[in-house]
Amino acid sequence: MASLPPIDLPSNATGAGAFDAPAGVEGNPLFEYLLRLGDDSLVLGQRLSEWCGHAPSVEVDLSLANMALDLIGQATLFLDYAGEVEGKGRDGDSLAFHRDVLDFRCCWLVEQPNGDFARTMARQCLFSTWQHLLFGRLAGSADERIAAIAAKAVKEVAYHRELASEWVIRLGDGTEESRRRMADGLDWTWRFVAELFEMDPLAGFMAEKGIGTDLAAFRADYDAAVRAVIEQATLPPPPDQRPILGGRRGHHSEHLGHLLATMQFLPRTYPDARW
Amino acid sequence: MWGVLAAVADPEIPVVSIVDLGIVRAVEPDRVVITPTYTGCPATQVIERDVREALDAAGYRHLRIETALAPAWTTDWITPAGREKLRAYGIAPPGRGPVQCPQCGSSNSREISRFGSTPCKALWRCGDCAEPFDLFKCH
Numbered sequence: 001m002a003s004l005p006p007i008d009l010p011s012n013a014t015g016a017g018a019f020d021a022p023a024g025v026e027g028n029p030l031f032e033y034l035l036r037l038g039d040d041s042l043v044l045g046q047r048l049s050e051w052c053g054h055a056p057s058v059e060v061d062l063s064l065a066n067m068a069l070d071l072i073g074q075a076t077l078f079l080d081y082a083g084e085v086e087g088k089g090r091d092g093d094s095l096a097f098h099r100d101v102l103d104f105r106c107c108w109l110v111e112q113p114n115g116d117f118a119r120t121m122a123r124q125c126l127f128s129t130w131q132h133l134l135f136g137r138l139a140g141s142a143d144e145r146i147a148a149i150a151a152k153a154v155k156e157v158a159y160h161r162e163l164a165s166e167w168v169i170r171l172g173d174g175t176e177e178s179r180r181r182m183a184d185g186l187d188w189t190w191r192f193v194a195e196l197f198e199m200d201p202l203a204g205f206m207a208e209k210g211i212g213t214d215l216a217a218f219r220a221d222y223d224a225a226v227r228a229v230i231e232q233a234t235l236p237p238p239p240d241q242r243p244i245l246g247g248r249r250g251h252h253s254e255h256l257g258h259l260l261a262t263m264q265f266l267p268r269t270y271p272d273a274r275w
Numbered sequence: 276m277w278g279v280l281a282a283v284a285d286p287e288i289p290v291v292s293i294v295d296l297g298i299v300r301a302v303e304p305d306r307v308v309i310t311p312t313y314t315g316c317p318a319t320q321v322i323e324r325d326v327r328e329a330l331d332a333a334g335y336r337h338l339r340i341e342t343a344l345a346p347a348w349t350t351d352w353i354t355p356a357g358r359e360k361l362r363a364y365g366i367a368p369p370g371r372g373p374v375q376c377p378q379c380g381s382s383n384s385r386e387i388s389r390f391g392s393t394p395c396k397a398l399w400r401c402g403d404c405a406e407p408f409d410l411f412k413c414h
Contacts, residue, residue: 045315059387059388059390059398060388062388062390062391062392062398063388063389063390065390066390066393066394067390068315069313069315069316069317069394070313070314070315070394071315072315073311073313073314073315073316074314074315076315077314077344144345145344147345148344148345148347149314149344151344151345151346151347152311152314152344152345152347152348153314155347155414156313156314156315156394159389159390162389163389163390
């Protein structure tokens with residue numbers, strides 16, 4: 001079911017058992033938190049795999065497919081764990097293929113359509129830079145399993161970040177057309193950055209427990225890193241836009257449903273299908 | 276026991292074994308611990324199945340297989356023998372110095388693509404013999 005918009009409550013509901021839900025958090029906080037991490041990776045992995053066979057060159061095709069593979073791998077680890085935490089017999093596959101749009105907890109940035117190659121790279125640069133900084137911190141999570149997944153994945157995400165940043169620079173500081181497209185791509189994706197740093201009650205609760213992390217603490221590092229890439233790309237910084245929030249509570253853009261329809265069709269139509 | 280596992284080839288690069296690659300982390304009386312190379316590496320499941328089959332065939336049915344994520348796999352765990360096998364197969368082994376062409380040994384090489392045919396490899400080309408080759412990425 002769709003949740004209602006969040007209501008700000010005083011954070012005085014903590015202090016009981018580690019996983020008692022604080023005010024403003026529905027359900028099991030660890031499960032919900034793992035869905036956020038897993039769904040970001042899953043949905044972006046699915047998006048990137050749409051490029052398979054369509055990228056500008058075979059080398060780029062390989063890059064995008066490999067990044068998609070890394071992301072699906074992260075999603076499997078996070079969602080399998082989420083299923084165990086939930087304790088209802090669901091695993092990563094059933095969470096990926098048998099949930100509906102409103103139950104997904106990914107951010108808006110990852111569900112946005114690929115657009116042209118420049119927009120895909122803008123999205124990747126903005127997301128991978130954030131994920132790289134996030135996983136670097138989650139590698140020290142009080143939850144050993146999250147720490148292990150993050151410590152492993154952060155090495156791969158470093159590649160994603162570097163590759164996407166290099167493309168932003170190359171296209172921005174390229175031809176007239178590539179420059180225009182890169183600027184358009186950044187302009188399109190920029191409005192979704194604020195959501196990456198949203199500290200809602202669940203994010204705050206997990207940070208307090210030492211399982212998650214304070215997202216605001218690395219906002220300045222993120223801004224500096226992205227600004228440096230945009231400057232090197234000789235592009236003007238994208239103007240601030242009204243932030244769009246809601247993915248973490250299941251409020252998504254119209255694009256996610258289309259993505260899920262493609263991704264979930266086969267396992268839903270042939271529930272017993274095996275490789 | 277290590278001998279049994281050293282006979283299990285990596286499904287993506289069959290010239291090296293899973294022991295050469297540092298995928299086998301521990302062999303204990305009741306269990307074998309393996310670790311995935313890359314998070315999304317599709318070979319991970321095949322490796323687990325191959326290990327199971329090898330153990331069963333050698334009479335170690337009682338051993339269970341565990342997968343450990345931490346500490347995260349690194350190319351530093353590839354054995355010297357494994358590195359040599361990679362080179363002989365035409366894949367430049369991971370290293371921090373200049374990348375040497377596995378065909379002619381020249382260091383006059385450059386990256387063509389950050390990602391190659393598998394997540395663990397990048398595509399490079401030799402400037403002297405002009406052959407493209409895979410580089411096992413330092414990870």
